[in-house]
Amino acid sequence: MSAITKLRERLAELADLRAVQTLAGWDQLVMMPPGGAAERGHQIGTLARIAHEHATSPEIGEWLAELDDASCDELDRDIVRLARRDWERARRVPAELAAELSKAHSDGQESWQAARAADDFAAFAPALERNIELARAYGRCLDEEGRGVYQSLVDDFDFGLLTGELRRLFAELGSRLAPLVEEARDRPVPAKPAVPREVQRVAVEGIVRRLGVDAESWRLDTSTHPFSASMARTDQRMTTRYEDGGVESLLSSIHEFGHALYERQIAPELERTNLGTGTSMSVHESQSKLWENHVARHPAFAAVLAAELAAAGYEIDPGELHASMVAVEPSLIRVSADPLTYPLHIVLRFELELALIDGDLAVPDLPAAWRDGMKRLLGLEVPSDALGCLQDVHWSEGAFGYFPSYAMGCLIAAAMWEAIERDLGPQGEDLARGEVEPLKAWLAANVHRYGRRLDTVPLVERATGHGLEVEPFLRYVSPFAAVGS
Amino acid sequence: MSAITKLRERLAELADLRAVQTLAGWDQLVMMPPGGAAERGHQIGTLARIAHEHATSPEIGEWLAELDDASCDELDRDIVRLARRDWERARRVPAELAAELSKAHSDGQESWQAARAADDFAAFAPALERNIELARAYGRCLDEEGRGVYQSLVDDFDFGLLTGELRRLFAELGSRLAPLVEEARDRPVPAKPAVPREVQRVAVEGIVRRLGVDAESWRLDTSTHPFSASMARTDQRMTTRYEDGGVESLLSSIHEFGHALYERQIAPELERTNLGTGTSMSVHESQSKLWENHVARHPAFAAVLAAELAAAGYEIDPGELHASMVAVEPSLIRVSADPLTYPLHIVLRFELELALIDGDLAVPDLPAAWRDGMKRLLGLEVPSDALGCLQDVHWSEGAFGYFPSYAMGCLIAAAMWEAIERDLGPQGEDLARGEVEPLKAWLAANVHRYGRRLDTVPLVERATGHGLEVEPFLRYVSPFAAVGS
DSSP: OOHHHHHHHHHHHHHHHHHHHHHHEEEEEHHGGGHHHHHHHHHHHHHHHHHHHHHHOOOHHHHHOOOOOSOOHHHHHHHHHHHHHHHHHHTTSOOHHHHHHHHHHHHHHHHHHHHHHOHHHHHHHHHHHHHHHHHHHHHHHHOOSSOOOHHHHHHHHHHTOOHHHHHHHHHHHHHHHHHHHHHTTTOOOOOOOOOHHHHHHHHHHHHHHHHOOTTTTTTEESSSSSEEEEEEEEEEEEEOOOOOOSSSSHHHHHHHHHHHHHHTOOOGGGGGGOOOOOOOHHHHHHHHHIIIIITTTTTTTTHHHHHHHHTTOOOHHHHHHHHHOOOOOOOOOGGGGTTTHHHHHHHHHHHHHHHHHHHHHGGGGGGHHHHHHHHHHHHOOOOOTTTTTOOOOOGGGTTTTOTTTHHHHHHHHHHHHHHHHHOOOOOOOHTTTOOHHHHHHHHHHHHHTTTTSSSSHHHHHHSSSSOOHHHHHHHHHGGGTTTOO | OOOHHHHHHOOOHHHHHHHHHHHHHHHHHHTOOOOHHHHHHHHHHHHHHHHHHHHHHHHHHHHHHHGGGGGGGGHHHHHHHHHHHHHHHHHHHHHHHHHHHHHHHHHHHHHHHHHHTTTTTHHHHHHHHHHHHHHHHHHHHHHTOOOOOHHHHHHHTTOOOOOOHHHHHHHHHHHHHHHHHHHHHHHHOOOOOOOOOHHHHHHHHHHHHHHHTTTTEEEEEESSSOOEEEEEEEEEEEOOOOOOOHHHHHHHHHHHHHHHHHHHOOGGGGGTTTOOOOOOOHHHHHHIIIIIIIIIOOOOHHHHHHHHHHHTTTTOOOHHHHHHHHHOOOOOOOGGGGGHHHHHHHHHHHHHHHHHHTTTTTTTGGGHHHHHHHHHHHOOOOSTTTTTSSSGGGGTTTTTTTTTTHHHHHHHHHHHHHHHHHHHHHOOHHHHHHHHHHHHHHHHHHGGGGGTOOOOOHHHHHSSSOSSSSHHHHHHHHGGGGGGG
């Protein structure tokens, strides 16, 4: 067997193991009886350990050394390029450190849950301290070129997205959004519609069916926190949750549809290679945000949503529905933030985690820094750490460098939406009829089909014709500052 | 690390991999969108290959060689004994043969599906021929002691259950059941109750809840063919199916409960060892048959079933319900056979597969031999191969030596039931009230807790005080020959 054949066999095996890990995680959150939790932890741990062994074994290095780019076709060249990157990065982390990280993340999550429930930051501080230390050690292993520890952490989620670029974009977001938040302040917020759960359920099923979710390749279930999971290109699983009142379940289902559609439309030839997944967290989030912000929150699409709600037994005026989905109301909690203020929650987390990793902020000073930031960025007083710096799970799991992707997703989605309307014309007429096929085809051709063949920045540049920028997002949200006035 | 520690770590890893394979199979049959099938095949194949590599690696042999039984406690001695057996058996099969078997089984299933649909035995014959050849080659690899190829195949499902013993028991079953079938012939069969699906669903949920199925450690779903799957001692998944009319779903749910309860009650200390599953197919089937035949079909338990059906909106007299569940009616299809004639379907398959493997029956002669056997054992004319030798999937998958466990399950269940009534007294009063806790405790103490620590024969001897025999089963079914008279 040639080196490329052996390499591709190994990569197929790793793709299979990743799919099974995804299945084990999905099942745990959606189907598993609670009694299975401890054993499931062992099962996922064993899969992760075996996958790591198979991803870092020396023979991959031998195959890579044998491979001659000139004899490969274009697809194989991309496969080899990413295989080399992944193998080298994975091998830089010693097994002992990987084990320490895994243990600290599991302990951290437990400590955080208790601390949040008790609103007791001091109880979480030691675990956070430990996670930061280990994240620095991990980042140093990967920081071959001296670009900084935080950069190495970001690279895990968004390879090639530069910390300096994030600083520039987020500083601009902070200063440009501030006047819009000010403009919206004290405006009356439209009442949320009071949609019964059963109506939401029927409407959500109708809406995702319209978007192309069929029983052949998709599932829609419920879970505590909505998410999506891809077991295969033709096996996409989305979840949502139904709470009394509001249309959160509609927005979150369309958000998860955006994630799942990305995986669904990756080129079939990339399946069971190292390229057959979304390229980065930012681009993934851009796909969910594109459907959530630019389709679901489009004034024209409100007619479709209202029609599905009406078919399920709940009458609402489309204009009123739209207003309720875009109204600006600064809030303490990231996950329930409106589209305009949402990125400010991320700007705060980015500033703080960068300072924590770089040693410019000590753990005991985090709660005060959080309060200062919320005051500065959103004009809000934070009444407790549970509603402040203890609200998110990420740092307890050691996921530093992940938060930026949430805001980058908003920026990239807005830039892509402008590119879509430039290429396909204004989408209002199509969206009013629930016609999304041209949009899906554009996304397949310009974003989805590449899988990991293009990293975040080159992908965005090719799809939009521009680098990363805040202007399209600001053009998108500016009108919302006046909603309710 | 000591050799026993290293061995136990490896066995824990293998238990995790087996659990994940079980999950992937369960998901495929219960949850997966059909589009995921091709990739799921790859995923399961990769897991099986990795598990095989880890189960047969040379270091296990080194640890086993280092181990000194004297320094082990009793549990570790059993762990080592089974580890040695499993490792030696797995290593005797060359990788090329394992790959050929896997390919032939997959091809065989495909060929069988088409042949059955077209009622065309000749179309399936070449695949069957190939499966028989490979089964012989496989059996020869394992037949170290010259006990015959068929014995090696049985050992995979029921280690230590002897072919000679099966011949003796099944010959006796055939001759002793014949007059009972004759006695039942031409008696009017009681009408099947016409229970709507939704009533069945509510009644099934009520019944399994009574038996101890709770949301903490169990799931009940639907699938094309009912089965059960254990992801962990405290994560048991059962399925059933609801068809219009009949109470098949009640019987099959209680049958699957028997399988799942076995796994649920294995001693916790055996979890993540090589002993933490049911010991054999025969004993597993004895547990499902015990609940199906001796609890669900007990005249006293009919009151409980009738009460659950009534609570779900369907009134039926308990005596009438019981009669419908035990009536004897010879039929062509194994899976819908009544409790008296069921083992005769197995006797036929045992005789034929033994002759096929031993070379005493040629594949082209199978359909005629099937017809002769059905006439002799059940007095039935077989109108087509689709309703004859093409009805079961097993031989298409190369599963020779598996069928006996279905009948052995019936025999062992009857013997255990007599032991239970000897130890606990007649169960009628408890069953009339739906009280099954003493029964579950007896099964836990005498059968379930051992996991694989005892093989089929010693387990049965210890639990019942007798060797394998047909008398208890004959005492159980004899009264059914007169039902409807």
